[in-house]
Amino acid sequence: MGPGPADVHPRVLAALARPTIGHLDPAFVAMMDELKTLLRGAFRTDNALTMPVSAPGSAGMEICFVNLVEPGDTVVVCINGVFGTRMKENVERAGATAVVVEGTWGRAVDPEQVERTLAAHPEARLLAFVHAETSTGACSDAQALAEIARRHDCLTICDAVTSLGGSPLEVDAWGLDAVYSGSQKCLSCTPGLAPVTFSERALDKVRARTTKVNSWFLDLNLIMGYWSGEQKRSYHHTAPVNALYALHESLVMLAEEGIERAWARHAHHHQALRAGLEALGLELIVPEAERLPQLNAVAVPAGIDEAEVRARLLARYNLELGAGLGSLAGKVWRIGLMGHSSRPENILLCLGALGTELGALGHQTDTGAALAAARAVLGTD
Amino acid sequence: MGPGPADVHPRVLAALARPTIGHLDPAFVAMMDELKTLLRGAFRTDNALTMPVSAPGSAGMEICFVNLVEPGDTVVVCINGVFGTRMKENVERAGATAVVVEGTWGRAVDPEQVERTLAAHPEARLLAFVHAETSTGACSDAQALAEIARRHDCLTICDAVTSLGGSPLEVDAWGLDAVYSGSQKCLSCTPGLAPVTFSERALDKVRARTTKVNSWFLDLNLIMGYWSGEQKRSYHHTAPVNALYALHESLVMLAEEGIERAWARHAHHHQALRAGLEALGLELIVPEAERLPQLNAVAVPAGIDEAEVRARLLARYNLELGAGLGSLAGKVWRIGLMGHSSRPENILLCLGALGTELGALGHQTDTGAALAAARAVLGTD
Incomplete structure (x- = not known):
């Protein structure tokens, strides 16, 4: 009963221990397609690019920032706990400037403060915030924050590591652009995977980059070829086959419960x-x-x-x-x-x-x- | 019988399915210490920083490059297959210049060609090569290449994804500096982890960086706090607990065989x-x-x-x-x-x-x- 990993159901552990097959095996590729569909259901989105990153939630955060941020950008980052602080680190390591909305630990992000900050920084094109702060237990109003961001012509990066599967999260209805989570919280899968989803607006921004993403492993332009190639899957990296069996099973269980x-x-x-x-x-x-x-x-x-x-x-x-x-x-x-x-x-x-x-x-x-x-x-x- | 994932032994699958416990649980931390010792045995090294990265082999490659390369550096990269090409990508995304030793696909790297290239590029401080090219099946003479690199005052980055556990690899005896591998090849564990080892010379270089590593997730300065903190493990990311159970078991089996x-x-x-x-x-x-x-x-x-x-x-x-x-x-x-x-x-x-x-x-x-x-x-x- 810590902040995750949560208990893992025996069904999920049993799925994890199925015999390993190749990551390009037709049976595995078919399971991946099911997994993506199940994940869309959990995120409440129709986003085509909805998939698990082959690494923990921290890499889910990083994939959002390294793809959506370019050197010289200004990003407004809301900090009301540990994970907002980490977002700021991500922005700076991507060569951009983080403008911080300093909140209170244990409280939600204040939408009015965000509104004022965005108004004062018309050069910002990205708002980053944590929906469910795992370090404090505070839930911010992701819908309101996304609406404010849209009015200021900003995309949103939303940390849903602890909210996905545990409390309302509506990616499409709320208009969130890049959302990442972890497998080991309310999905009750083993730790090690980071479900993410990207809106078309977010992907347009990735496609329009003038600089290469500084991570090869997390470059969405490359990963899309493996996870969403229409005709033929191109090899990017060896997927964590067994961990994906487990995530699939945990999503099946979530779908069964509703x-x-x-x-x-x-x-x-x-x-x-x-x-x-x-x-x-x-x-x-x-x-x-x-x-x-x-x-x-x-x-x-x-x-x-x-x-x-x-x-x-x-x-x-x-x-x-x-x-x-x-x-x-x-x-x-x-x-x-x-x-x-x-x-x-x-x-x-x-x-x-x-x-x-x-x-x-x-x-x-x-x-x-x-x-x-x-x-x-x-x-x- | 593809290029990996290899078959996973039932003992390793059974270990994988053990109940998930916390990544900071004393029992888990004790297992991590055993795992590091076992991994040193497999790499034939006494390197203190020998650990599995919580992501696939590609992230093992990336952790070496993002930590050891700084913008403006010159890195000599040997290409005799797919993975050398990927090394070049890593160098360039780190903001450095890659000088390529162009080899033949299906052949080992030519030490004389490397010698000439290093002589022509005295500004280079890093030599990168693939020990066991998974795309062709060629084995290069890592010992000879490391010796040449040392004479030219270069550190080495060595891809041992396919060699570790399957054919001779002597990290200390050969004087290799940064070596990465994958869990799913000759260790016969499930895919998803990247064992790595770093010499003190390599860590000195990381500590002497004048720029921050552009990846938060792969920053060795941060990861060392979790994997090698002496007094108290500091939280970095949620470790893939079950995958590490499996890697531990596969290393126990390797030690049993010898x-x-x-x-x-x-x-x-x-x-x-x-x-x-x-x-x-x-x-x-x-x-x-x-x-x-x-x-x-x-x-x-x-x-x-x-x-x-x-x-x-x-x-x-x-x-x-x-x-x-x-x-x-x-x-x-x-x-x-x-x-x-x-x-x-x-x-x-x-x-x-x-x-x-x-x-x-x-x-x-x-x-x-x-x-x-x-x-x-x-x-x-």
Whole structure:
């Protein structure tokens, strides 16, 4: 129950262990086509270029920036946590200037601040922001931000690493241009793949580049030949065949559940966890309207050594919680309710373990009340 | 029996499907330490920075170039196949100038030509070459090339994608500086990871850079914090946990066999395949002294449609052979004898299938003689 990797369902692990076949084998190519269709369903898009990058989510971020940014460009980057900071690094390494919209850790990005910044920087053609900040649990209004970007003639790069599959994300309806995610969060696949999707507007910009992308491995002009060649797949790199079996299976499971039901499940379980945490006297650091259901950042009570609690939970309950990152290091626990981890038994295990260990460390809690509160929300689940 | 992915042993597939745990979990970190030790054994090096990159072999190539090359540098690149061409692309995208040693496809790199080129370009500080050209099956003398580079005060970048685990590779004894490989060739792991190793001389060069590496994901200065932090692992990206379980297991299997015995096995099986191919009247395109045992490029007989043969082998024998790449497209088959694929039964299946289908297509062959020839070399194997 950390910030990912989430628990992986046995069906997905079984798919992962299927015999490896060639990455250009007709059977594998047919599976890739299915995978792309399933991924479009998860992203809620018709974008032709929707595919998994053969590397972790960080490479998903990088593929967006190295392809859409050229040296000398100005990019407006919203920072309200660790991953916005990393976006700024990406912009600068691509030789461009990052204009930062400095937000508050634990809060959503402020659309008015973005509006003012874009108005002050008419030379910017790109707005980058994190939809679901994994480091804080804050959810920004991606739809509003995309609308503002469009009015200022900007494309958007949106980090959906933690939102995809766990809470509403509507790539086409919201008009997002380049969106990246990770396989190991709410899709509940193993870590190592980065699903991405690009609008035609974004691809037009890639095609119109006057400089070569500085990464060969992540150059979309080359990758498109492997993932979307119409007649004949051209060899680019050896695809991670088994990891793609697993992602395919996790997307089949998501389609079986239905994405809207998956969103509702995450929201429901979040309410149960939240009720239990409040009964333990613990507070979520993100204001209610801006909370992600799948990533719950909980303030560590005064006088408690947060690392000691995590070590006890791991050793005694086989339960992993996430530590704080960046300016929240030492101040929060991050409790993930992602994908297959978002289950009633996990919520009850977590509350029971947290209540018991906090009690053992001298912090007054009523573990029984916390379990009852969560159980009441879960109902007949 | 293509150019990789090789067959993956059931033990490795079983390891792959172990339950996913956190990438910062103490149990996982302990496994990573074992994995690094095992990898040093495979590379025959004591290099501290020896680790798998969380992406395919192409990213292994890229991590070497983006870290060791700075804009304005001159790099001498040997091209005798597809992967040398890709090295040149990497140099140019890093903003440097590539001076090419143009070799012959299907032949080793000529050391004298390299010597002359380095003498003519005293400004070069880096020599890049492919040890085992997967596109042709030619093996270059990496030891001789490294010695020449050292005399000209150059570091070396060496592509060992196909050699690691399959034929002699001595990183320390030969004095190689940056070496990359892939998990899916002679290590017989699933595709998706790129083992790399860097000498201290190479790391000194990375530390002395005056410009930032243009890739955040592949910046060694950042990655070292995760893979080789002494006190506390710092988070860089979410490691592909399950893929690393599999690589660990494949390296355990290699250590159990013994790397020198693995090299001998590949050499022995190559002789058996070769005897059978010659009995079928087929020719290997690489001169005997420059042949890789694990990748056999076979000239397609006149009048034979090579793709038709491969399609028949796949459909009727469940057997994959590789097609030719680049200037060898349509002219050769590439028969891999890599790792777990390098087994007597595979050699006999391949010769039987190839002989039978060539016969069916009107090419005169004596399949029985080919099988007997291979069987004679295999002996009691």
